Amino acid sequence: MRRVDSAVEAVHRYRRPDPACWDIVVDAVCGESSSLGADRALVQGGPAIARHADRIAADLRRQQGVFGTAVSHGVSVRAIALAGTGDVRALPALRHLAEHGGLPYNRPEARVMAALPAAELVPVMRTKLRRDADDYHGNTTTLEVLGLCGEAAALAVAEVARRLDMPYAYDAMRVLGRIGPAAVATADRLAAYATGRDPRTSRNHPRRAAWAHWRVTGDPTLALDVCGAAVRSGSAGHGLPLLADLGPLATAHADAVHGLLDSPGAWTRVAAADAYWRITGDPEPAVPVLLAEVDPDWTGRPAVPVQEAVGRLGEIGTPAAGAVPLLRRILAREERLTHAFDRTRILADEAYVRTLTDALERIAPGAGDTVPASRHVARKG
Structure with a gap:
């Protein structure tokens, strides 16, 4: 059991655990040594457990046979985990769970x-x-x-x-x-x-x-009216992202948006930077604002818009080339984000990794290809 606990700890803690750690998690859940930690890890496994899809699908069918029409935790864990790999064999179980509250x-x-x-x-x-x-x-x-x-x-x-x-x-x-x-x-x-x-x-x-x-x-008339008024009134945090979607249609509001690049609120600054370049096509004022919010030591605290800033830099693309060294350094970190419960820690970190990877690919194709593939193994015992 200690080996299972060690594998669960490794996949929760590290971005690039040894694939054998995921093997142990799957063995635990589909065998007789599962735990709440292993169940939660499996649900978050996604592509990392895709090579085990046949085994998970078979065990899902076994669980359904055991519990029949009842809704069980075991069926839910396996169905969601299989769905996370993109495997359509999860669908019959998901339909049943949808009907019965699982x-x-x-x-x-x-x-x-x-x-x-x-x-x-x-x-x-x-x-x-x-x-x-x-x-x-x-x-x-x-x-x-x-x-x-x-x-x-x-x-x-x-x-x-x-x-x-x-x-x-x-x-x-x-x-x-x-x-x-x-x-x-x-x-x-x-x-x-x-x-x-x-x-x-x-x-x-x-x-x-x-x-x-x-x-x-x-x-766009109503949206320009309402979202533009929100930006001008100071309730910009909720209006800026929507105004940004309107792009050049919102040109009349560009000056008001530009004025918010120096806002005291980090979320407003990031949203204003995004909106300004999407409205005007001019990335020059936006890039330094966004780059200033990319904290290499970010732990995942939702009060800080680090992931959003990274994503916006990626959307800007090559004019944000100055961000590449910092983004590569963050992507190379071994430990996952820590500001999340075990139930969602892997999911939160994988979302951040995707944002970093996509941003690097858009800014400088191939820049993320040399990130080291470290390995963390489960202790024996």
């Missing part, structure tokens, strides 16, 4: 399922929406996954639109916006939220609703 109720674990083809995943999420109509976490996690499905979530427009009448309206607006023109039937409802005509409108609704209205109708 899918994840926290956003990071729910996002694991987005590795599956969106067209196959959306019907599962529709089932979950129908089952969890009154459950807060059930709705928010399902809407999170549907948002990641983008246009493919069009089949769920009716179910998502119903959430505009519920406490999940903000999340529903994000999904409808990402679906785009296929959700145009919701335009009037979104306009009511954007203008405050809907009595349920709260502080953050107008900007998101106006953005979604633009995405579903193609008409």
